């Protein structure tokens with residue numbers, strides 16, 4: 001069972017995945033795309049799934065709405081076991097799950113209004129009901145004025161808003177997003193993310209999204225799951241995972257180890273090393289921003305700042321500093337002890353020769 005972050009999460013699971021495996025067979029070869037996945041997705045939250053290309057993100061998303069049949073395991077949506085539903089019940093269940101796609105999947109020969117109306121038409125709703133619902137969702141996504149236009153007349157962000165409106169027509173309780181903003185410019189991305197957040201908050205819809213954009217996770221997700229080679233290797237509240245990623249793959253995805261220091265860094269002390277290079281990391285609630293003076297005083301010596309970064313995620317500050325101290329053989333334990341209420345992580349990352 002994956003528990004979300006350092007805090008116990010009492011949210012009710014909306015989707016429960018247990019012992020899920022997906023094995024593809026193609027050209028006589030087997031690909032084990034999902035390996036023994038256990039995951040509870042809480043009601044009314046936004047969960048982000050990240051991983052490298054081929055990690056299994058799409059396979060996981062596709063099994064959640066029955067587009068892909070798992071090889072083994074269980075997926076429960078509320079109390080309904082998805083893996084054993086017959087065709088009729090699967091279609092009914094799919095109406096409870098909306099999906100949006102990277103490339104929008106709109107029909108170019110139909111207007112915005114007709115694109116959004118299509119799922120309701122296919123389900124046999126009365127004309128008046130269709131009219132009312134399509135008008136409602138187009139207004140929700142701010143596109144009532146584009147109802148009679150064709151997809152080719154819209155910007156990427158507007159096309160995605162049509163995709164979202166279409167995904168909402170059946171009043172779904174879950175929205176699955178497959179790289180929903182990857183084809184969009186930063187401004188449209190921001191509009192779509194705000195819209196997804198609004199849908200989540202105002203309609204209480206549980207959202208599961210896959211993305212390669214860490215900014216998306218940072219901005220709107222409550223929880224994040226990291227997949228590598230078909231396995232969940234790390235999971236938790238976004239601020240908790242992003243402030244202290246434990247797995248190398250998570251660190252790589254977050255690009256944390258990209259140092260750009262103005263000198264060469266040596267893992268071991270060199271004969272002419274003069275500076276110890278230290279990384280300090282902290283995560284704190286915004287109202288408890290650490291006092292820099294208090295931190296630097298611990299060193300009893302000049303401290304040179306080479307890199308600093310502060311992120312704000314879910315009302316937490318995630319900060320890191322890389323500093324150089326003109327001393328070797330520092331008493332790291334004493335420093336850690338003195339910083340204990342301010343800094344969660346103190347690490348010597350190497351040694352340098354003087355550059356100043």
Ligand SMILES: Nc1ncnc2c1ncn2[C@@H]1O[C@H](COP(=O)(O)OP(=O)(O)OP(=O)(O)O)[C@@H](O)[C@H]1O
Nearest residue numbers: 024026031033051052053054055056057058059060
């Ligand atoms: N229909 C299929 N037949 C055979 N193998 C498949 C099929 N779909 C996916 N795979 C394989 O399963 C593994 C997981 O693929 P999946 O598409 O789920 O990864 P992903 O993390 O979504 O990657 P990407 O970010 O590139 O979309 C990959 O090795 C892929 O080649």
